Amino acid sequence: xxxHEAARWLLEDAGFQPTERDLAVIDANERVFGEAxxxxxxxxxxxxGIEENPDYSREPDA
Amino acid sequence: xxxxxxxxxxxxxxxxxxxxxLNPQVNAVIETFPERAVAAALSAPPGRLQGMPxxxxxxxxxxxxxxxxxxxxxxxxxxxGASALYRRLTEAGAAVxxxxxxxxxxxxxxxxxxxxxxxxxxxxxxxxxxxxxxGPAAAVAxxxxxxxxxxxxxxxxxxxxxxxxxxxxxxTFGAVPREGYSGVYSTMAVIGPLxxxxxxxxxxxxALVGRxxxxxxxxxxxxxxxxxxxxxxxPGVASLCRDAxxxxxxxxxxxxxxxxxxxxxxxIASVTRMTIDRxxxxxxxxxxxxGDDLDPTxxxxxxxxxxxxxxxxxxIDRVRAALRREMRRVFxxxxxxxxxxxxxxxxxxxxxxMDLPSGKMLADVASVRQxxxxxxxGIPSVSVPVGLSEGLPASLMFHGAWGxxxxxxxxxxRLEQVTERQxxxxxxxxxxxx
Numbered sequence: 001x002x003x004h005e006a007a008r009w010l011l012e013d014a015g016f017q018p019t020e021r022d023l024a025v026i027d028a029n030e031r032v033f034g035e036a037x038x039x040x041x042x043x044x045x046x047x048x049g050i051e052e053n054p055d056y057s058r059e060p061d062a
Numbered sequence: 063x064x065x066x067x068x069x070x071x072x073x074x075x076x077x078x079x080x081x082x083x084l085n086p087q088v089n090a091v092i093e094t095f096p097e098r099a100v101a102a103a104l105s106a107p108p109g110r111l112q113g114m115p116x117x118x119x120x121x122x123x124x125x126x127x128x129x130x131x132x133x134x135x136x137x138x139x140x141x142x143g144a145s146a147l148y149r150r151l152t153e154a155g156a157a158v159x160x161x162x163x164x165x166x167x168x169x170x171x172x173x174x175x176x177x178x179x180x181x182x183x184x185x186x187x188x189x190x191x192x193x194x195x196x197g198p199a200a201a202v203a204x205x206x207x208x209x210x211x212x213x214x215x216x217x218x219x220x221x222x223x224x225x226x227x228x229x230x231x232x233x234t235f236g237a238v239p240r241e242g243y244s245g246v247y248s249t250m251a252v253i254g255p256l257x258x259x260x261x262x263x264x265x266x267x268x269a270l271v272g273r274x275x276x277x278x279x280x281x282x283x284x285x286x287x288x289x290x291x292x293x294x295x296x297p298g299v300a301s302l303c304r305d306a307x308x309x310x311x312x313x314x315x316x317x318x319x320x321x322x323x324x325x326x327x328x329x330i331a332s333v334t335r336m337t338i339d340r341x342x343x344x345x346x347x348x349x350x351x352x353g354d355d356l357d358p359t360x361x362x363x364x365x366x367x368x369x370x371x372x373x374x375x376x377x378i379d380r381v382r383a384a385l386r387r388e389m390r391r392v393f394x395x396x397x398x399x400x401x402x403x404x405x406x407x408x409x410x411x412x413x414x415x416m417d418l419p420s421g422k423m424l425a426d427v428a429s430v431r432q433x434x435x436x437x438x439x440g441i442p443s444v445s446v447p448v449g450l451s452e453g454l455p456a457s458l459m460f461h462g463a464w465g466x467x468x469x470x471x472x473x474x475x476r477l478e479q480v481t482e483r484q485x486x487x488x489x490x491x492x493x494x495x496x
Contacts, residue, residue, distance in 0.1 A: 010369055015346035018365055025362025026369065032427060036330035040377050043327065048380045056249060056440030057236030058464050059390045060383065 003030060065208035065262075070103035070113025074157050077115035080206045080494040081160060087187060087492055090200035091117055092178045094160040098126070102157040110269050112155030117162045117201040117210040119194075122147050123242035124158065131244055132166035132176040132194075134355045139343060145242025147211060147253055147270070154269035162197025162210060166360050167340075168245065170194060171221045171429040172414045175357045180411055183225060184490035185454050189408040190425070192222030195256065199226040202256050205494030209266045213243065215251035215339075216332050217403075217433025220445035220459060223256055225408035227447045227455030227488060229263045229474060230256045234464050235440035238270045248339045250332070250437035259486040260446070260475040267467060277472035284310070284460075284473070285320035285396035291432060294420045295405040298451030303402045303458045306448040306477055313476040320392055320399070324384045325435070329427070331381040332434025337367040338375055344368075386439045393463035398473060400460050403445040404429045407454035436461055444470040446477055447485040455488070 001009075004023045011018045018026075051060050065073060078099065081091050099115065106112050121129050123145040128136040151158060163181040165173050173196020174180035181196035183189040184204040191200040195212025199222030202210045212219040214232040223230025231254045238253040245251035255266035268275050284307065286292060292300060307317050344364050349356070356364070392399065405428050406416040414425040436443035443461045450456065458477075462470045478486055 007365075007369060011365060014368060016349065016365060016368065017346070019358075019361075021358050022362040022365040025359055026366040029363065029366040032424065033330060033333065036327070037334075037374060040327050040330050040381070041373060043377070045377060045380050048384050050379055051383045051386065054383070054386075056386075057234055058440075059393075060386045062390075 003027065065114055070106045070155070070157070071100050073113045074099045074103040074115045074159055077159050077207050081201070084204050084206055084492065084494060087182065088184055088200045088204050089179050089181050090163055090197040090204065090206065091160040092120060092163050092197065095158065099157045099159040102152060106155040106157065107153065109153060109155035110265055111151065114156045114209060115159040115207050116151060116156050117160045117198050117207050118147065118158055119198050119212045120161045120164050121168070121213050121244045124148055129244050130177070131168065132164045132178070133352070134177040137167065137244070137352065139244040140242055140246070143242055146239035147243065150270055150272070156269070159207065162195070162201055164196055165193035166357050168194040168213070168215060168218060169360050169363055171217060171426045173197070173222060174411050174414065175360060177355065182411070183408050184492040185227065185408065187492065188410055189454070190225065190411055190414055192225035192408065194218040195222050199223060199228060199230070199256050202226070202228055202258060203490055204492050208257065209262060210256045211253060212256050213245055213251055213253050214437065215245060215248055216336050216430045216437050219254050219256060220403050220433050220443060221429045223445040224403035224457035225455065227490070228256050228258060229260050229447070229486070230254065230445045231263055231267050231467065231470070232436055232443045233267065233271060233467055234442045237467070247343065250336055250339060259483070260471055260478055264471045267471070271467065275468040275471055277468040279472070280314070282315045282398060282469065282473055283396040284315050284317045284398045284400050285392065286317060286400055287322050287325070288319060289325065290420070291401040294418050295402050296407065296416070296418065296451065299402050299406055299456040302449045302451060302456045306458050307400060309480045310473065310477055313480045315473065315476070318396065320396055322388050322392060324381055324388060327381045328385060328435050328438060329431045331378045332430055332438050334370060334374060334378050335382065335438060337370055341367060382438050385435065389439045389441055389463070397469060398460045398462050400458060402432060403457040403459035404432055407451050407456060432459065440464060442467045442470055444474050446474045447488070449485050450488065
């Protein structure tokens with residue numbers, strides 16, 4: 001399945017009606033951010049937790 | 063732009079005349095409110111901004127108008143009403159004279175995609191003013207008004223401030239109330255001022271946050287981070303930023319190199335978190351309702367955002383938590399972080415790309431790479447002009463710990479003083495002269 005086919009299927013399944021232009025933008029987005037996205041997905045986050053009660057207006061708890 | 067020389071109503075009338083004279087070239091202001099603004103000036107209380115004419119980004123509810131966010135119709139996130147921003151401004155004595163153009167839905171850093179047409183940079187009308195707070199920045203840079211209000215979800219105050227040679231403050235997350243702001247759903251976006259210099263920025267910021275922002279003084283430790291934030295920058299811009307840090311050395315600051323871990327994921331985390339925040343508002347029915355009013359590229363971006371996976375989302379929140387812990391650690395060692403606000407000067411409207419040492423990069427990507435950390439972690443940040451590179455403004459950005467807007471403004475003002483205000487006194491070719 002190509003990226004276009006997968007994107008079209010996912011969007012149509014969610015009720016959207018993607019145009020060819022929409023799919024071209026999705027393609028461009030993949031070219032710009034794909035590498036960073038894959039690097040993030042490949043990173044080892046085993047030791048990295050999340051905040052218990054995130055409050056972005058102040059520093060996180062120790 | 064002077065302010066405070068005349069009676070409040072005369073200040074407002076002068077601003078409206080400047081908008082009328084300059085806006086055909088710059089396209090910074092999409093709507094003015096002459097009668098309401100004069101009435102507001104006549105009844106302005108003796109606050110910190112008494113009689114100050116301001117332009118606000120088209121993202122705030124006004125008692126008589128819903129925001130359009132760069133579209134032809136209201137996207138329907140907030141309706142009419144007295145937004146918290148409107149109340150803070152009017153309680154301080156300011157008069158909202160108009161609404162500023164903006165990049166549609168805030169999805170872009172150039173300010174060129176708008177139902178009302180592209181906003182232009184007063185330094186070069188063929189170049190972008192930056193965005194998404196494009197109109198507010200161009201209005202101040204061209205001298206239409208002494209101050210404007212923007213919003214910043216991934217650099218949208220600081221980027222146009224940099225391209226237009228202004229001071230732009232992104233306050234700490236939550237420091238300015240967001241009721242009646244169309245980005246009220248965002249975990250990244252904040253409201254802040256754009257001005258010509260730091261004293262005025264401080265004055266407006268104090269009105270917005272509702273507290274004094276004076277730092278106690280003393281030595282300030284500034285950290286610089288190795289890597290692309292400094293190295294992948296146009297040489298002329300990097301040089302001016304280094305000169306500014308050198309100048310600060312004689313003004314009670316000490317510069318050292320610091321390490322910030324996980325920065326390699328900051329860009330993708332910023333971009334994607336911004337994406338996720340808006341997702342609940344963007345459904346098939348909404349897309350259908352907006353129809354041709356949505357720019358085709360913005361529509362495509364909104365479609366691409368529907369495809370963010372759960373795995374990516376959960377990792378982004380881990381990066382965010384890790385970077386927030388890093389900021390807590392770093393601000394235990396130093397007081398401020400500094401790097402260029404944007405890695406190049408304002409690009410041309412027809413080609414919004416930067417030629418960086420690493421190669422060509424979309425201005426949108428390059429700008430968010432520099433600015434997204436502050437939004438992701440919630441910390442405040444300020445952009446200050448440091449001179450001209452090839453005739454166009456370059457700017458340095460400082461980040462501080464949560465709640466330290468006072469220190470950011472203090473160092474920005476020290477820089478103005480040691481450079482004898484030469485950077486903030488620069489004027490673009492398209493500017494009010496009366």
